[in-house]
Amino acid sequence: MQEADLRVELGGIRMNNPVTVASGTFGYGKEYAELIDVTRLGAITVKGIRLQPWPGNPVPRHVEVPGGMVNAIGLQGPGVDGFVREYMPFLRGTGVPVIVNIWGTTEEEYAEVARRLSDVEGVAGLELNISCPNVKEGGHAFGTDPRTAASLVAAVRRATRLPLMPKLAPNVPDIKVFVRAAQEAGADALALINTLPAMVIDIETRRPVLANKVGGLSGPAIHPVAVKLVWEAAQAATVPILAMGGIMEPGQAIEFLIAGATAVAVGTANFIDPTTPLRVIGGIADYLRRHGMRSVKELTGSLISG
Amino acid sequence: MMDVSGSVIRQTPLAAGYWSLELEAGLLAKQARPGQFVHVRVPRLEQSALRRPFSISGVRGGVLEILYKTVGRGTGEMSHLLPGDAVQVIGPLGNGFPLEPRGVPVLVAGGYGVAPLSFLASRLGRKGVLLAGGRSAGDVLSTEGFERLGWQVQMATQDGSRGEKGLVTVLLDKELLRLKASGEQAELYACGPDGMLRAVGERAVAAGCRGWLSLDKHMVCGVGACLACVQKLRREDGTEWIGRVCHDGPVFEAREIVW
Numbered sequence: 016m017q018e019a020d021l022r023v024e025l026g027g028i029r030m031n032n033p034v035t036v037a038s039g040t041f042g043y044g045k046e047y048a049e050l051i052d053v054t055r056l057g058a059i060t061v062k063g064i065r066l067q068p069w070p071g072n073p074v075p076r077h078v079e080v081p082g083g084m085v086n087a088i089g090l091q092g093p094g095v096d097g098f099v100r101e102y103m104p105f106l107r108g109t110g111v112p113v114i115v116n117i118w119g120t121t122e123e124e125y126a127e128v129a130r131r132l133s134d135v136e137g138v139a140g141l142e143l144n145i146s147c148p149n150v151k152e153g154g155h156a157f158g159t160d161p162r163t164a165a166s167l168v169a170a171v172r173r174a175t176r177l178p179l180m181p182k183l184a185p186n187v188p189d190i191k192v193f194v195r196a197a198q199e200a201g202a203d204a205l206a207l208i209n210t211l212p213a214m215v216i217d218i219e220t221r222r223p224v225l226a227n228k229v230g231g232l233s234g235p236a237i238h239p240v241a242v243k244l245v246w247e248a249a250q251a252a253t254v255p256i257l258a259m260g261g262i263m264e265p266g267q268a269i270e271f272l273i274a275g276a277t278a279v280a281v282g283t284a285n286f287i288d289p290t291t292p293l294r295v296i297g298g299i300a301d302y303l304r305r306h307g308m309r310s311v312k313e314l315t316g317s318l319i320s321g
Numbered sequence: 322m323m324d325v326s327g328s329v330i331r332q333t334p335l336a337a338g339y340w341s342l343e344l345e346a347g348l349l350a351k352q353a354r355p356g357q358f359v360h361v362r363v364p365r366l367e368q369s370a371l372r373r374p375f376s377i378s379g380v381r382g383g384v385l386e387i388l389y390k391t392v393g394r395g396t397g398e399m400s401h402l403l404p405g406d407a408v409q410v411i412g413p414l415g416n417g418f419p420l421e422p423r424g425v426p427v428l429v430a431g432g433y434g435v436a437p438l439s440f441l442a443s444r445l446g447r448k449g450v451l452l453a454g455g456r457s458a459g460d461v462l463s464t465e466g467f468e469r470l471g472w473q474v475q476m477a478t479q480d481g482s483r484g485e486k487g488l489v490t491v492l493l494d495k496e497l498l499r500l501k502a503s504g505e506q507a508e509l510y511a512c513g514p515d516g517m518l519r520a521v522g523e524r525a526v527a528a529g530c531r532g533w534l535s536l537d538k539h540m541v542c543g544v545g546a547c548l549a550c551v552q553k554l555r556r557e558d559g560t561e562w563i564g565r566v567c568h569d570g571p572v573f574e575a576r577e578i579v580w
Contacts, residue, residue: 042546046568049322050411050544062548070563077541077549079371084541091548091563234369263368286371286542287362288409289324 019303020310025255025278026204027178028112028140030057033311034296037259037282038063038116043102050289053109060114063144066124068094073226078215083234085213087227095128099135112139122167126174133175141177146184146209158184165196172201182206190244191251198254206257208241233283235261242270249275265298275316325349329406330384336459340400342387349412350385353377355441356535356572359412360543363395374540378436388436414543415571418533424506425449427496429521431513432460437535439463448472454489458482490520497528522575532575538566553579
């Protein structure tokens with residue numbers, strides 16, 4: 016039987032297969048290039064970038080918990096110009112679409128980062144981080160109120176023609192409200208979910224384990240939460256969805272596709288087994304073959320309920 | 322850097338709570354340099370358990386040795402590994418120690434911090450002295466290996482149960498004085514707890530010699546991608562930056578570290 020077609024289009028980002036990596040778990044691609052063939056990824060999503068270099072949070076920045084980890088890295092990064100100079104040459108060379116995760120503390124900053132990336136060769140799209148729980152001034156503040164989120168998306172929309180994909184916060188009362196707000200403001204795709212706000216306490220010292228006190232929970236523990244949110248979001252979405260949250264095995268990626276996602280991102284699993292994204296690509300292809308499907312698009316939103 | 326399935330050759334208990342694990346790791350072992358580390362996926366932990374970083378304490382052909390202490394769940398499970406068990410290992414990682422000392426190599430070990438120094442001693446062209454410290458006699462490890470290689474060994478324990486009573490830096494102060502008196506330059510290499518490293522670093526600065534400190538930090542990715550294991554550092558021009566212990570280290574010269 017003929018190999019199934021794995022190609023997808025994520026709001027204007029053309030991917031050879033539906034698998035990318037989650038921002039912050041794969042550096043700028045280069046770091047993993049000796050361990051896996053990064054040219055086989057559907058896209059490379061890089062760590063969050065703001066206008067200027069940013070130092071991130073004090074250490075400890077992470078702690079292992081059952082079913083995953085809690086992190087409060089705090090979006091350390093080289094700033095947009097540093098990123099373009101230091102990392103884009105390598106990324107361009109991979110020939111893989113590059114999705115740049117961007118953030119800021121004001122609408123103007125987000126818009127300026129987007130503007131500067133607009134003409135950079137190799138940048139295929141922007142993931143708008145409006146849901147990082149680890150930076151007080153930015154990120155999350157934009158993602159928990161639909162009007163603020165819409166206003167931000169509209170501001171960035173005016174600054175760039177690149178495909179725009181807001182990354183939504185999971186901890187909101189109704190994800191559909193945010194889906195509609197982002198779409199109406201000009202989003203081309205939606206990414207969900209970000210980490211869940213979390214905290215771990217050292218009972219001997221009675222102090223928070225993380226220097227930032229709180230962080231974001233990731234790993235397989237959040238996968239069922241993400242599936243539910245992706246499924247709900249898909250019901251309101253008219254644009255494609257990039258789903259992520261706790262994928263360790265191909266089956267968990269396939270669940271996201273069935274729930275309505277067009278593509279998926281592997282996150283925390285990269286730290287544990289860097290071959291996971293490639294295993295997921297292979298697993299999706301096997302699944303399609305077994306189920307007699309010719310294209311991965313047949314899988315998207317194929318949930319049978321009732 | 323590679324991701325290989327290693328095979329356990331032998332697991333040997335050393336003192337209470339300390340183990341030596343020998344793994345057949347082929348090319349990974351052959352490429353390893355002293356001061357580098359491996360990132361180990363501990364079998365039988367849950368699927369989402371993070372990898373654990375370990376210094377390489379020695380290499381013989383394609384076999385690498387990890388000397389570790391059981392301190393938690395990961396190392397606890399590791400101590401149950403048996404010959405023939407498969408272990409997924411990423412490495413060799415990190416920068417490693419420079420191998421061209423400008424003076425007499427003085428190695429300062431705190432507890433299992435002796436691990437990368439054992440490997441270093443086997444590869445340094447010049448022999449020197451090992452200063453091994455620990456809380457108690459059981460925390461002073463692998464000193465016989467150094468003696469076999471022709472290194473001088475001095476020991477200090479906080480409870481006085483082996484060697485001199487007190488901190489290992491007491492031995493270092495004496496050794497630096499002795500070298501100074503004989504007109505010799507020292508080159509310090511150290512691995513151990515942060516407090517010890519800081520103290521060794523201060524002595525390197527005071528003595529005007531180089532001090533190579535190997536930091537022990539909790540890590541997530543091990544390859545420089547996640548930015549969990551960061552350390553504030555100083556460039557020669559005095560400007561500060563935030564480096565990744567896994568990728569820019571784990572070995573830093575004493576003057577680079579901003580404690």
